[in-house]
Amino acid sequence: MTILVIAEHDNKVLAPATLNTVAAAAKIGGDIHVLVAGQGAGAVAEAAAKVAGVAKVLVADNAAYAHQLPENVAPLVAELGKGYSHILAAATSNGKNILPRVAAALDVDQISEIISVESADTFKRPIYAGNAIATVQSNASVKVITVRATGFDPVAAEGGSAAVEAVAAAHNAGISSFVGEELAKSDRPELTAAKIVVSGGRGMQNGDNFKHLYALADKLGAAVGASRAAVDAGFVPNDMQVGQTGKIVAPQLYIAVGISGAIQHLAGMKDSKVIVAINKDEEAPIFQVADYGLVADLFEAIPELEKLV
Amino acid sequence: MKVLVAVKRVVDYNVKVRVKADNSGVDLANVKMSMNPFCEIAVEEAVRLKEKGVATEIVVVSVGPSTAQEQLRTALALGADRAILVESAEDLTSLAVAKLLKAVVDKEQPQLVILGKQAIDSDNNQTGQMLAALSSYGQGTFASKVEISGDSVAVTREIDGGAQTVSLKLPAIVTTDLRLNEPRYASLPNIMKAKKKPLEVLTPDALGVSTASTNKTVKVEAPAARSAGIKVKSVAELVEKLKNEAKVI
Numbered sequence: 364m365t366i367l368v369i370a371e372h373d374n375k376v377l378a379p380a381t382l383n384t385v386a387a388a389a390k391i392g393g394d395i396h397v398l399v400a401g402q403g404a405g406a407v408a409e410a411a412a413k414v415a416g417v418a419k420v421l422v423a424d425n426a427a428y429a430h431q432l433p434e435n436v437a438p439l440v441a442e443l444g445k446g447y448s449h450i451l452a453a454a455t456s457n458g459k460n461i462l463p464r465v466a467a468a469l470d471v472d473q474i475s476e477i478i479s480v481e482s483a484d485t486f487k488r489p490i491y492a493g494n495a496i497a498t499v500q501s502n503a504s505v506k507v508i509t510v511r512a513t514g515f516d517p518v519a520a521e522g523g524s525a526a527v528e529a530v531a532a533a534h535n536a537g538i539s540s541f542v543g544e545e546l547a548k549s550d551r552p553e554l555t556a557a558k559i560v561v562s563g564g565r566g567m568q569n570g571d572n573f574k575h576l577y578a579l580a581d582k583l584g585a586a587v588g589a590s591r592a593a594v595d596a597g598f599v600p601n602d603m604q605v606g607q608t609g610k611i612v613a614p615q616l617y618i619a620v621g622i623s624g625a626i627q628h629l630a631g632m633k634d635s636k637v638i639v640a641i642n643k644d645e646e647a648p649i650f651q652v653a654d655y656g657l658v659a660d661l662f663e664a665i666p667e668l669e670k671l672v
Numbered sequence: 673m674k675v676l677v678a679v680k681r682v683v684d685y686n687v688k689v690r691v692k693a694d695n696s697g698v699d700l701a702n703v704k705m706s707m708n709p710f711c712e713i714a715v716e717e718a719v720r721l722k723e724k725g726v727a728t729e730i731v732v733v734s735v736g737p738s739t740a741q742e743q744l745r746t747a748l749a750l751g752a753d754r755a756i757l758v759e760s761a762e763d764l765t766s767l768a769v770a771k772l773l774k775a776v777v778d779k780e781q782p783q784l785v786i787l788g789k790q791a792i793d794s795d796n797n798q799t800g801q802m803l804a805a806l807s808s809y810g811q812g813t814f815a816s817k818v819e820i821s822g823d824s825v826a827v828t829r830e831i832d833g834g835a836q837t838v839s840l841k842l843p844a845i846v847t848t849d850l851r852l853n854e855p856r857y858a859s860l861p862n863i864m865k866a867k868k869k870p871l872e873v874l875t876p877d878a879l880g881v882s883t884a885s886t887n888k889t890v891k892v893e894a895p896a897a898r899s900a901g902i903k904v905k906s907v908a909e910l911v912e913k914l915k916n917e918a919k920v921i
Contacts, residue, residue: 383897417681426768430836430838433801433804433811433813434804434810434811434837437805440741446885447860455832456814456829456830456831456832457831459797459813460801460811460813460814461799462801463766463798463799463800463801463802463805464801464804464805464811465805465808466767466798466802467767467770467801467802467803467805471767472765472767472885472886472887473766473767473796473798473799473802474764474887475795475796475798485890489791489795489840489895490698490700490793490794490795490892490918491683491689491792492792492795493894493895494688494689494698494894494896495691495698495892495893496892496893496895497889497891497892498890498892498893499887499888499890500887500888500889500890501886501887501888502886503837503886505889510831533829536808536810537841538808538809538810538840538841538843538844539810539811539838539839539840540838540839541836541837541838542826542837542838543836543837544831544834544835544836544837545834545835545836546834547833547834550691557864559897559920559921564675570777570860583921590784591850593852594851595851600834601816601830601851602832602833602834604786607792607795608789608790608849608850610832614765615920616914616918616920616921626685626686626688627685633895633898635919636920637914637916637920638898638901639910645903650901650903652898652901653901654898654901654902654918655901655902655903655904655910655913655914655918656901656902656903656904657903657904657906657907657910658903659907664907667907668907668910668911671861671907671908671911672911672914672921
């Protein structure tokens with residue numbers, strides 16, 4: 364068995380989610396190869412070669428792969444992937460965008476967002492917004508799988524010494540092009556990788572009030588998230604959204620402030636180790652999953668909490 | 673241009689589902705069913721394109737049981753012109769659905785196909801991408817903005833770090849994210865009118881599509897329950913617990 368892991372990167376840095384994906388590959392067992400498809404992504408390839416457990420790094424360097432356009436990257440992965448037993452990618456927006464296109468090209472079903480490996484052909488994944496866990500078995504010749512990063516502890520980023528090999532194949536479907544992107548800037552830790560996450564909901568009342576959460580987060584070294592209500596109300600940008608349709612997080616500590624705890628929000632955070640809820644409505648569903656609940660006005664509780672931690 | 677919209681009948685998003693005692697699946701008997709929320713957004717976008725004079729005809733398609741006709745009627749009441757049901761009683765995988773939709777695309781030749789980004793039951797997030805692959809069309813997934821100009825479509829996509837815009841040659845596939853639009857409600861007169869709009873029923877056999885799958889669901893279980901928490905009385909007590917009991921700060 365040889366497993367192909369698609370590296371998640373921005374042509375400069377190997378994204379941490381790749382380390383969780385390699386960890387899932389290691390649980391399946393067999394040789395692990397990592398594909399770095401991009402443009403001028405030499406540093407990413409070097410970083411991938413150092414990842415513990417990786418046997419080989421394939422580098423496909425071509426302008427067509429610069430922005431991870433699925434119309435170009437998916438045919439490359441499908442072509443290379445034919446020789447592998449498994450193709451894995453992180454369940455990031457990139458992985459979700461590209462991998463189903465690979466699966467269809469290979470005429471196999473895909474298994475999305477696995478949270479555990481039961482055996483080489485059997486995996487567990489959440490369905491119905493995490494309210495049920497399905498065990499799925501695949502008899503496909505190539506098993507195409509996306510991996511939920513929070514389901515697997517990352518492997519070490521150092522210690523490996525894989526061979527790096529260039530891949531000549533260039534696919535350019537010519538049906539799509541990159542126009543531009545607008546990335547939100549933040550100095551705080553990345554939401555999905557943070558050990559502590561402080562999230563605000565509709566109860567924050569406006570975007571300006573999020574400054575209280577930022578102050579608390581900076582003191583704790585935490586990332587700041589939000590519920591869909593807070594995003595839809597325009598308090599914060601949508602890449603901060605935690606939930607079924609946003610990001611899935613599983614930090615050591617999740618502090619939900621002014622969040623009622625709808626099913627869709629819980630789907631994104633209920634695997635956190637410790638959950639704290641601060642809400643003035645003692646009937647809010649968030650208290651049913653919270654390890655520690657505080658019924659209080661957040662505008663009094665948050666500044667006090669910031670002082671005490 | 674013609675726009676094809678795919679919709680799915682799923683358990684209503686407000687329902688808290690229960691796993692069946694025999695672990696064969698979730699219990700959907702006597703549970704409220706609705707159109708998948710992302711599909712509502714797809715229908716709304718198509719209707720807006722028609723209102724802008726960009727789209728000339730909206731065809732809405734569903735793959736599912738005969739009861740999915742209800743969701744197709746809803747889409748017709750919202751502004752779709754006609755409907756197609758590919759009737760299948762079995763639970764199909766995303767790839768099988770994508771193959772059936774591909775057969776409908778071949779038949780209808782739409783310039784734009786709009787789907788939701790994921791269905792809230794299977795949470796797969798695969799069908800649109802698979803349909804794009806099978807059709808060799810470009811894909812604009814997780815769309816928060818769609819602008820058609822001439823023979824191409826600019827799609828602004830929600831990505832992990834923010835937003836990205838891509839340009840796709842038509843025909844193309846778009847999958848909707850939550851922020852693309854706010855779906856309207858169907859008015860009573862439109863619900864009545866929708867009953868008279870055409871609804872064609874097809875079968876996978878008639879389309880010549882095999883729905884065989886490489887995946888098998890072995891069992892479905894309830895997630896591990898969290899142990900009951902406690903309510904603290906003050907911020908000071910909360911900090912004390914987090915430091916000394918949970919040891920997370």
